[in-house]
Amino acid sequence: MTESLQKLFIYARKSTDDRDKQVQSIPDQVSELHAFARKNGIYIVEVLVEKQSAKKSGRKVFEAMLGRIAKGEAAGILAWHPDRLARNMTDGAKLVELVEQCDTILRFPTYTFENTPHGIFCLTLAFGQSKLYVDNLSENVRRGMRNKARRGVHPSRAPFGYINNRNTNTIDPDPEYAPIVVSLFEKYATGKFTFQCLRFKNRQGKLTPTSNVHWILNNPIYYGLVVWGGETYEGVHTPLITKKLFDKCQAVMEQRGREVRKHDSAQHPFRQLLVCAYCGCSITSSIQKGHTYYHCTKKKGKCSGKYVRGERIDEEVRSALQKISLTSAMSEEIGGKLRELYETETRAGVSRTETLRRDMKHCEEYLDRLLDMSLSGDITRDEYIAKKNTLLDEKAEIREKMRSVSGDGDSWLEPALSVIERATAIQNITASTDPADLSDFFKEIGLNRTLTGHTVRFTPRSAWKALYGAAACRTAHNSHTTDRECVVGCTGKSAHQDSNLGPSA
Numbered sequence: 417m418t419e420s421l422q423k424l425f426i427y428a429r430k431s432t433d434d435r436d437k438q439v440q441s442i443p444d445q446v447s448e449l450h451a452f453a454r455k456n457g458i459y460i461v462e463v464l465v466e467k468q469s470a471k472k473s474g475r476k477v478f479e480a481m482l483g484r485i486a487k488g489e490a491a492g493i494l495a496w497h498p499d500r501l502a503r504n505m506t507d508g509a510k511l512v513e514l515v516e517q518c519d520t521i522l523r524f525p526t527y528t529f530e531n532t533p534h535g536i537f538c539l540t541l542a543f544g545q546s547k548l549y550v551d552n553l554s555e556n557v558r559r560g561m562r563n564k565a566r567r568g569v570h571p572s573r574a575p576f577g578y579i580n581n582r583n584t585n586t587i588d589p590d591p592e593y594a595p596i597v598v599s600l601f602e603k604y605a606t607g608k609f610t611f612q613c614l615r616f617k618n619r620q621g622k623l624t625p626t627s628n629v630h631w632i633l634n635n636p637i638y639y640g641l642v643v644w645g646g647e648t649y650e651g652v653h654t655p656l657i658t659k660k661l662f663d664k665c666q667a668v669m670e671q672r673g674r675e676v677r678k679h680d681s682a683q684h685p686f687r688q689l690l691v692c693a694y695c696g697c698s699i700t701s702s703i704q705k706g707h708t709y710y711h712c713t714k715k716k717g718k719c720s721g722k723y724v725r726g727e728r729i730d731e732e733v734r735s736a737l738q739k740i741s742l743t744s745a746m747s748e749e750i751g752g753k754l755r756e757l758y759e760t761e762t763r764a765g766v767s768r769t770e771t772l773r774r775d776m777k778h779c780e781e782y783l784d785r786l787l788d789m790s791l792s793g794d795i796t797r798d799e800y801i802a803k804k805n806t807l808l809d810e811k812a813e814i815r816e817k818m819r820s821v822s823g824d825g826d827s828w829l830e831p832a833l834s835v836i837e838r839a840t841a842i843q844n845i846t847a848s849t850d851p852a853d854l855s856d857f858f859k860e861i862g863l864n865r866t867l868t869g870h871t872v873r874f875t876p877r878s879a880w881k882a883l884y885g886a887a888a889c890r891t892a893h894n895s896h897t898t899d900r901e902c903v904v905g906c907t908g909k910s911a912h913q914d915s916n917l918g919p920s921a
């Protein structure tokens with residue numbers, strides 16, 4: 417270059433949302449450009465700085481600069497690279513026009529531009545590539561993530577409890593934090609913990625907000641699914657929990673949602689426990705002259721339900737629990753019978769596996785057909801997603817059942833034995849001085865818990881039904897209750913058909 421002193425603007429630009437971390441900072445660009453100007457005999461009219469992306473046209477400093485060049489304030493622009501000047505075709509065209517019509521000079525330390533038809537063609541390409549680069553970057557990132565999710569790979573940073581495995585490109589359980597996630601689900605499933613008391617310390621050692629607990633408990637990734645862009649995919653990562661445990665937590669959450677108020681369990685241990693048998697409203701409590709009374713909320717209007725002293729409810733519940741308690745000798749005998757039954761069943765389990773395999777195959781075929789229907793436009797995308805998510809849930813369930821049948825998952829034996837164990841522990845619970853313990857246990861065993869006059873009635877949950885029946889059988893009393901309903905005051909009924917504790921559906 418042998419021109420006399422060129423009078424140019426320095427134009428430096430870097431946007432805060434610039435994805436390209438390799439772009440130099442504005443002070444670096446300016447100092448490099450000054451050095452370049454000194455070496456090449458360029459006179460700097462003014463340094464113009466812009467902190468805005470060049471993806472869209474309409475940059476203020478850039479537009480003003482073009483205006484001043486058109487007026488002749490400077491002969492052209494000195495910038496680090498063409499992509500500093502334009503990353504969209506509109507701005508690129510404006511520059512080319514200036515170059516072609518006003519002989520405007522463009523100088524770049526990193527790029528040689530000559531004002532010839534060939535030079536202008538190359539410059540246009542440079543602007544075009546910049547634009548392409550920006551477009552591709554975001555689209556490629558999005559497409560890459562979508563494809564990853566389709567292959568069942570969690571596409572972004574590993575969620576809490578997992579770590580990114582750079583070799584396999586997927587996520588692995590985090591040895592340090594995965595146990596926290598598991599215990600979170602296990603604790604919440606008991607129904608005894610709120611989000612607040614399940615808060616935990618994160619990697620920074622800070623107590624997380626309750627919203628994080630909520631997020632974890634609602635995230636299907638922990639039982640093996642990947643949710644991305646509103647769609648669900650089967651993950652290839654190791655699940656931390658079973659779908660069963662996840663569903664249990666969901667059920668607890670739903671129940672909580674219904675419980676509008678939290679109560680002081682010390683003074684009102686049996687609130688949220690019973691429903692009025694006359695009108696179906698819940699039974700609440702109030703304190704009168706130092707005594708706790710339980711009574712109908714009468715939200716639906718008049719009700720003939722009575723006021724019942726807290727001590728009476730306590731007695732009723734204790735007596736109900738005692739009915740299903742077992743002595744250690746009895747629990748040993750029943751436990752032995754259950755194990756025998758389990759072994760017989762395991763032998764029959766082989767055919768069950770076959771059925772499940774067939775179910776799984778149907779599920780997969782249906783998924784394929786669904787995709788075909790979606791591709792051929794027979795169903796809408798929303799319909800496709802909704803149906804697909806249901807099917808994937810179904811698949812997860814079948815897979816769990818398969819594990820259970822093959823013996824490396826949950827079997828009915830464990831829960832049944834734990835019921836026996838709980839029943840043996842009732843002796844301790846009924847001796848407890850804390851009525852809240854009684855209330856918790858009563859919820860565990862009984863459904864449809866009502867208060868009729870001064871009497872507490874309930875239906876034993878399926879796992880406890882057999883035990884309750886067996887207990888009643890022991891006392892060999894004349895039956896005067898229906899099969900489904902047990903009155904605490906009643907000493908028993910005949911229930912031979914229920915006298916073993918086989919698997920419940």
Ligand SMILES: [Zn+2]
Pocket residue numbers: 692693694695696697712713714719720721
């Ligand atoms: Zn009532």
